Amino acid sequence: MRAVHTEVLIVGGGPCGLMAALELGRRGVRCLLVDRKPSTAFNPQANATQARTMEHFRRLGIAEQVRAQGLPADHPTDVAYLTRFAGHELARLRLPTAGAARGLARTLSGSWSAAELPHRVSQKFVEAVLREQAQKQGGCELRYGWELQHCTDTGGGIEAVVAPVPAPGVAGAAAPEPLAVHAAYVLAADGARSPTRARLGIGWEGATGFRRRFMGGRMLAVYLRAPDFYRLNPRDRAWMYVQVHPRQRAFILSIDGQAEFAFHVQLPEDASDEPPDEAQARRLFAQASGLSIDIEILSMATWLAGHALVAERFRQGRVFLGGDAAHLFTPTGGLGYNTAVEDAVNLAWKLHAVLRGQGGETLLASYEAERQAVARRNTGYARRFADSIGLFEAVDELDDDTPAGAQAREQAGAPLQAHARLEFNIPGVTFGARYDGSPVIVADGTTPPPDAANAYTPSACPGGRPPHAWLADGRSLFDTFGAGWTLLVLGPGAVPDQRGARWVEAAHALGVELAVVAQADEALRTLYEAPLALIRPDHVVAWRGHDDAQAAAVLAHVLGRDR
Numbered sequence: 001m002r003a004v005h006t007e008v009l010i011v012g013g014g015p016c017g018l019m020a021a022l023e024l025g026r027r028g029v030r031c032l033l034v035d036r037k038p039s040t041a042f043n044p045q046a047n048a049t050q051a052r053t054m055e056h057f058r059r060l061g062i063a064e065q066v067r068a069q070g071l072p073a074d075h076p077t078d079v080a081y082l083t084r085f086a087g088h089e090l091a092r093l094r095l096p097t098a099g100a101a102r103g104l105a106r107t108l109s110g111s112w113s114a115a116e117l118p119h120r121v122s123q124k125f126v127e128a129v130l131r132e133q134a135q136k137q138g139g140c141e142l143r144y145g146w147e148l149q150h151c152t153d154t155g156g157g158i159e160a161v162v163a164p165v166p167a168p169g170v171a172g173a174a175a176p177e178p179l180a181v182h183a184a185y186v187l188a189a190d191g192a193r194s195p196t197r198a199r200l201g202i203g204w205e206g207a208t209g210f211r212r213r214f215m216g217g218r219m220l221a222v223y224l225r226a227p228d229f230y231r232l233n234p235r236d237r238a239w240m241y242v243q244v245h246p247r248q249r250a251f252i253l254s255i256d257g258q259a260e261f262a263f264h265v266q267l268p269e270d271a272s273d274e275p276p277d278e279a280q281a282r283r284l285f286a287q288a289s290g291l292s293i294d295i296e297i298l299s300m301a302t303w304l305a306g307h308a309l310v311a312e313r314f315r316q317g318r319v320f321l322g323g324d325a326a327h328l329f330t331p332t333g334g335l336g337y338n339t340a341v342e343d344a345v346n347l348a349w350k351l352h353a354v355l356r357g358q359g360g361e362t363l364l365a366s367y368e369a370e371r372q373a374v375a376r377r378n379t380g381y382a383r384r385f386a387d388s389i390g391l392f393e394a395v396d397e398l399d400d401d402t403p404a405g406a407q408a409r410e411q412a413g414a415p416l417q418a419h420a421r422l423e424f425n426i427p428g429v430t431f432g433a434r435y436d437g438s439p440v441i442v443a444d445g446t447t448p449p450p451d452a453a454n455a456y457t458p459s460a461c462p463g464g465r466p467p468h469a470w471l472a473d474g475r476s477l478f479d480t481f482g483a484g485w486t487l488l489v490l491g492p493g494a495v496p497d498q499r500g501a502r503w504v505e506a507a508h509a510l511g512v513e514l515a516v517v518a519q520a521d522e523a524l525r526t527l528y529e530a531p532l533a534l535i536r537p538d539h540v541v542a543w544r545g546h547d548d549a550q551a552a553a554v555l556a557h558v559l560g561r562d563r
Contacts (some may be wrong), residue, residue, distance in 0.1 A: 001161070003180040006032040006141070007355055009160055011148045011196055012189035013040065015123060016340040017421050018130035018322030020187050022060065023348030025137025026483075029355060030180060033134070034146040034162045043223050043299055044262040047122050047253050048242075048334030050430045052342050052465065054116035055478060059539065063116055069381055070121030071239065073099030075257040077120045078238040079424050081416045083399040084290030085241040085252055086233045088409055090398075093415035095239075106470055111427040111456040112198035114466045115476035117429075118489065120239050121452050122255050122262070123337055148196065149178065151186060153317040158183040185351055186319045189340070194325035200316045204328070206379060210306035211269075212390030214249035215330055218267040219305050222281050225296040226257040232291050241423040244416065246394045250288040260298075263288070267302070275302050286467035305330045305386070308379040314368035320347055332385035333423055335378045341372050342433075342538075343345045349537040353559060362439050362560030370435040377433060381453055385423040392419070427456040434464040435540060440558050442543040446529075460528040462541045468525045477524070482515025489518040491525030499532065502548040506555045534558065 008024055010412040011016045013035030024031045049066065057063040073293065077095040082088060085261075099359050104541050108114070138179050148162040163178035181238045188196035194513070210216040225541035230237055243250040249264035267276070274283070276296050284496065285295060304440045309328040321459055323340035347367050353359030356448040397408040435441055441463045448464060458467035466488075469477045480486075485507065489499045500516035507514035530544040534554065556562040 001178055001180045003182060004032065005182045006030045007184050008032075008351060009148075009158060009183040009186045010034070010189065011186065012190070012323065013037065013127075013131070013142065013144055013327070014189060014193060014298070014323060014340070015046075015127060015130065016189035016344045017187065018127060018134055018376065019341050019344035020189065020322070020348050021134040021140050022130055022137065023344060024352065025134055025140040026060070027349070027352040028139060029352050030139035031256055032162075032183070033140070033142045034148060035144050036147045036165050038145045039280070039466075040131050040144075042251070043124065043221070043301075044255050045123040046331065046334055046337035047120060047262065048338075049119045049121055049126060049332060049426070050338045051112075051114045051118050052430050054119055055114065055539070056341065056345055057499055058068060058116050058476075059478065060133070060482075062129060062133055066539055067098055067119050069125035069129065069259055070119070071098055071254060071257040075098060075254070076237050076239060078232065078236070078243065079240045079420055080235065080238040080379045081242045081244050081420065082235065083245050083409075084243055084281060085288060086235060086290040087399060088405075089235055090244060090412050091420055093417070093420035093485060094239070096425070110458075113458055114431070115468055116356045131357040137384050142353075145537070148541060149188070151196065151199070151317060151319070155317070158186050158318055160186070164281055165479065172506070181284070184318065184355060186271075187235050187344075187347065188319060188321050188325050189323040189344070190325055190428075191322040191504060192328050194321070196319065197311060197325050200319060201311050202311050202321070203317065204309040205308075205312050206309040206346075206376070206445065207383075208307045208309055208328075209388070210330070210383070212386065212389075213308070213392075213394075213428075214266050215332060216306040217304070217387040218271065218344040219303050220265050220267055220276055220281065220283065220284065220300065221302045221303055222263040222265075223255075223298040224261055224263055224285070225291055226261055227257050227456055228293045229261065229289075229291070231261070232288075242389070244394050244412065246396050247400055249394075250284070252288070258348070266305075276300075308383040308550050310372060310375045310379060314372050315364070320367060322347060322371075326371070327379055329379055329382045330386045332382050333426060333429065335382045335429065338430075339375060339378050342374070345538045353512075358510055358559055360560040360563065362563045364560070366435075366438050366440045366560065373435075374433045377451070381426075381429050382383045384453070388419045388422055392416070422454060424451050427454040428454055431456045431458075431465050436463045438463060439563070440542070440560050442554055442557055444544060458527065460530065460533055460541050460544050464541060466533065466535055466539060466541050469524060471519070472521070477519070481539065482513065482517070483536055484513030484515070484537050487514060487516045488524075488528065488533040488535060489516060489531065490521075490528055491520055491531050492520055498508055499548065502551040503534075503555070506552040508551070510555060510559065510561070512555065512559070
């Protein structure tokens with residue numbers, strides 16, 4: 001068996017695995033990614049890229065490429081609630097188009113002070129972009145149609161075997177030989193049924209099996225083409241239509257703004273355990289849409305809503321869990337995919353630091369300490385959103401063309417409008433995740449703002465996202481950060497050579513890349529509440545203070561070298 005040597009073996013080529021490959025590759029870390037699928041996702045899957053994820057894509061230089069995917073630039077991204085997709089409208093949250101979002105971000109402050117706004121785009125398009133970018137990294141090798149067959153943690157490294165997945169119905173065809181892989185670490189991002197997590201004996205904690213009228217129980221997902229949907233639908237165009245009806249609950253998402261859609265419908269509790277056939281799927285779509293139109297079914301499958309699960313451990317020895325292998329959501333709020341991306345962002349720079357001798361074992365231990373707490377938080381928020389819409393009672397008269405029906409629709413409007421704001425205007429969820437208590441964050445005794453779904457208070461309290469600001473020259477403050485660590489020197493008289501010399505010296509001694517960025521604007525010093533702030537490679541405030549006296553000790557702590 002031919003042997004290959006790499007530094008990180010990545011199992012799973014979804015958003016977490018691909019983002020990890022890209023982050024590692026751009027730092028010069030060799031990685032091999034394997035995924036059982038023949039390519040990136042065919043089905044739409046997740047459909048909302050939150051603003052924090054878009055800021056990471058901006059950091060990597062791919063935000064505009066991602067924003068060009070999915071809906072046309074002028075397509076509304078509204079979320080509409082109706083008795084049927086072409087029926088009575090009950091509530092609507094109006095949201096900016098992709099084209100408008102570019103300029104709008106520069107005008108917002110407070111909760112939505114950000115370098116990027118959210119983007120409505122199918123995960124399948126994002127995966128294609130991430131794969132393209134990862135393949136450009138010299139040390140990244142991506143093998144779709146390959147699987148992990150065996151993995152042993154020897155204590156000093158990983159010994160694994162990967163092999164091509166047998167092609168169905170191709171008897172006797174010559175297949176590539178399996179490979180023996182020698183790696184330093186493994187990232188298992190191999191999905192909700194993760195074979196790697198199962199082999200390690202890591203179970204779930206949390207709750208599952210929630211039963212709701214909607215988003216709780218068996219769901220049918222249909223990826224379809226309906227070229228006449230918009231032409232025949234009398235309602236204002238939207239990105240997402242949610243059916244609220246006493247006898248059926250469903251939603252449909254636009255994939256390309258033209259003809260492709262993802263349709264999800266709650267199956268009745270007494271429905272057969274057998275998956276619905278295409279004829280049943282067409283009937284369910286017709287009932288949900290209220291339209292008599294032809295559809296082409298591209299794929300369909302059942303799935304189970306009602307999970308809020310987090311892995312008991314995110315690490316065992318040299319194996320790390322990420323993405324759906326580490327946390328399982330009901331997909332309200334779009335939090336599963338976005339949490340998965342940030343798992344990769346968090347872990348990749350830490351693996352690089354340890355592999356290059358910059359970081360200590362505590363740095364790797366901080367991955368679980370930081371990401372498991374965020375996963376618990378985010379699954380909790382997704383459960384709250386699912387309860388909000390799933391437990392809403394649609395009365396029998398809601399779709400009737402009668403005075404009683406009109407009254408029922410009026411009464412339903414306010415709670416549905418409130419739900420729309422709760423689930424889809426979530427700057428607090430997006431930006432407010434924190435790593436308080438992490439062993440590689442230097443707390444300064446201050447208290448962070450309260451965690452709330454729909455409001456975010458920018459704060460440089462160590463452990464959270466740095467406060468954002470637009471600079472006088474039109475750039476985002478985040479655009480000035482270095483590719484590695486960044487020391488912000490803030491306020492009038494900010495001179496990098498004077499305030500950052502000891503930091504540069506300490507970073508050089510550790511082999512760490514540190515950019516010193518001076519910003520003389522007093523407003524920035526006020527925003528950060530200190531003249532100095534140390535920003536991690538994943539854009540998290542690791543420390544803030546007033547002088548450089550402890551520069552060497554602070555860097556040793558945030559790199560996990562002082563324990």
